[in-house]
Amino acid sequence: MPAFMEPFRIKSVEPIPFPTAGQRRTALVDAGHNLFRVPSRAITIDLLTDSGTNAMSAAQWAALVSGDESYAGATSFEHFQTVVRDLTGFDEVIPVHQGRAAERILLGELLGPGHFSISNTHFDTTRAAIESKGASAVDLPVDQTSSAFGGDIDPGRLSEWLSGTQAHRVRCVVLTITNNASGGQPVSLANVGVVRELCDRHQVMLLLDASRFAENAYLISERDPGQSGRSPREIAQAVFSLADGCWASLKKDGIANIGGMIALRDPDLARRCRQQLIAFEGFPTYGGLAGRDLEALAQGLLEVTDPAYLRYRASTARWFGEQLADAGLPVLQPTGCHAVYVDAAELLPHIRPEQLPATALANELYLSGAVRVSDLGTLAFGRVDPHGGVDIAAPRELVRFALPRRVYTKSHLEYVSEVAAGVAAKAAQIPGYRIVEQESALRHFTAALMPL
Numbered sequence: 001m002p003a004f005m006e007p008f009r010i011k012s013v014e015p016i017p018f019p020t021a022g023q024r025r026t027a028l029v030d031a032g033h034n035l036f037r038v039p040s041r042a043i044t045i046d047l048l049t050d051s052g053t054n055a056m057s058a059a060q061w062a063a064l065v066s067g068d069e070s071y072a073g074a075t076s077f078e079h080f081q082t083v084v085r086d087l088t089g090f091d092e093v094i095p096v097h098q099g100r101a102a103e104r105i106l107l108g109e110l111l112g113p114g115h116f117s118i119s120n121t122h123f124d125t126t127r128a129a130i131e132s133k134g135a136s137a138v139d140l141p142v143d144q145t146s147s148a149f150g151g152d153i154d155p156g157r158l159s160e161w162l163s164g165t166q167a168h169r170v171r172c173v174v175l176t177i178t179n180n181a182s183g184g185q186p187v188s189l190a191n192v193g194v195v196r197e198l199c200d201r202h203q204v205m206l207l208l209d210a211s212r213f214a215e216n217a218y219l220i221s222e223r224d225p226g227q228s229g230r231s232p233r234e235i236a237q238a239v240f241s242l243a244d245g246c247w248a249s250l251k252k253d254g255i256a257n258i259g260g261m262i263a264l265r266d267p268d269l270a271r272r273c274r275q276q277l278i279a280f281e282g283f284p285t286y287g288g289l290a291g292r293d294l295e296a297l298a299q300g301l302l303e304v305t306d307p308a309y310l311r312y313r314a315s316t317a318r319w320f321g322e323q324l325a326d327a328g329l330p331v332l333q334p335t336g337c338h339a340v341y342v343d344a345a346e347l348l349p350h351i352r353p354e355q356l357p358a359t360a361l362a363n364e365l366y367l368s369g370a371v372r373v374s375d376l377g378t379l380a381f382g383r384v385d386p387h388g389g390v391d392i393a394a395p396r397e398l399v400r401f402a403l404p405r406r407v408y409t410k411s412h413l414e415y416v417s418e419v420a421a422g423v424a425a426k427a428a429q430i431p432g433y434r435i436v437e438q439e440s441a442l443r444h445f446t447a448a449l450m451p452l
């Protein structure tokens with residue numbers, strides 16, 4: 001079987017819109033040149049995110065019907081709990097409506113003013129949850145983006161932190177698997193092992209942001225010769241066994257459209273989280289979810305570690321990365337599973353960071369072919385200069401072509417590559433943008449822009 005051939009067939013389909021060039025231009029102007037504000041009915045291929053955009057299997061749709069919607073003690077919760085316990089080895093299982101709810105509850109319990117959380121890279125919602133408690137999020141990624149395990153935390157710098165003058169203020173180490181902010185690169189099993197030892201030595205909790213745990217496990221099986229004989233599920237279990245607990249946005253590797261969880265060893269910490277859950281999310285046997293969602297997630301968590309599915313997913317990302325590179329885009333290598341990342345600054349050297357090169361590339365892809373990607377450059381991660389000068393640039397001007405799970409076929413992605421080739425060919429004519437309206441935080445979701 002070719003590695004990237006879809007290991008499924010399609011039972012239910014949904015038409016996709018093909019807006020004309022005029023309709024695309026109007027939609028972008030009406031949206032203030034911000035792709036988050038463009039309605040999905042004006043998008044042909046939507047690669048904005050792999051979060052909650054997945055296609056469920058027939059078995060998941062069937063599981064929905066058996067959802068138990070009892071307020072308390074639903075069998076759907078028991079089912080979900082059994083699957084999560086078996087996968088993670090963590091006894092305390094707490095459902096929540098999505099990843100950021102888990103972060104707010106768990107990190108809110110662990111951290112307070114003056115505390116630190118240290119990570120390979122905190123995702124932006126994780127950082128927001130930490131900072132909202134008056135604590136600080138410290139990122140210590142390895143300094144080798146082209147290595148096999150570019151998602152690792154830097155063990156040397158972590159060790160310095162844990163024995164440094166602020167060590168007594170460190171409440172947790174968080175490994176984000178895979179590391180979304182560094183190109184979706186995996187964290188190695190060896191790295192998790194080293195971090196476990198450091199955390200034991202310094203009595204600090206080790207937590208996983210396990211939103212893409214299955215993709216991380218598969219990439220370990222591909223890239224670590226010592227692990228190639230193990231299944232992705234066994235590798236995921238080995239990774240979980242080294243941590244004290246985890247949380248996850250199950251909108252990713254739960255292969256569903258909504259959901260999240262916290263899973264822990266410590267019953268006392270779990271008890272405190274459940275108190276928060278009851279106040280802000282829902283009773284502990286449903287979190288913020290319906291019983292039917294828990295059933296779909298339980299089934300999705302069984303399907304996601306299927307080696308044939310994961311091999312198809314990683315191979316598709318690799319093939320798509322090659323297509324985009326052939327189309328003339330500077331693609332970050334190696335590709336991970338959930339997305340292909342492109343360096344907009346390299347493609348558009350005539351656009352200065354404050355003129356938003358990542359936004360410029362994303363918008364041109366939309367104008368050329370109604371393809372929506374996400375902009376991870378200065379609009380998303382830059383900072384407004386408090387003294388009114390030009391914005392402080394983001395470290396990189398990346399554009400992410402995220403791959404929803406089981407949604408688009410190879411011919412859809414070929415179409416995106418064709419659109420990308422047209423855009424790359426006219427790179428020198430692509431205009432930069434200026435911001436005309438913005439909020440003080442998370443401005444990229446709502447800002448209005450104008451082309452220069």
Ligand code: F0G
Nearest residue numbers: 049051098099100123125180211249251
């Ligand atoms: N952690 C990671 C690593 C994530 O990628 C995300 C979401 C979250 C936590 C938050 O989870 O959305 O369920 O509240 N990432 C999405 C993305 C939004 O497009 O990468 P959530």
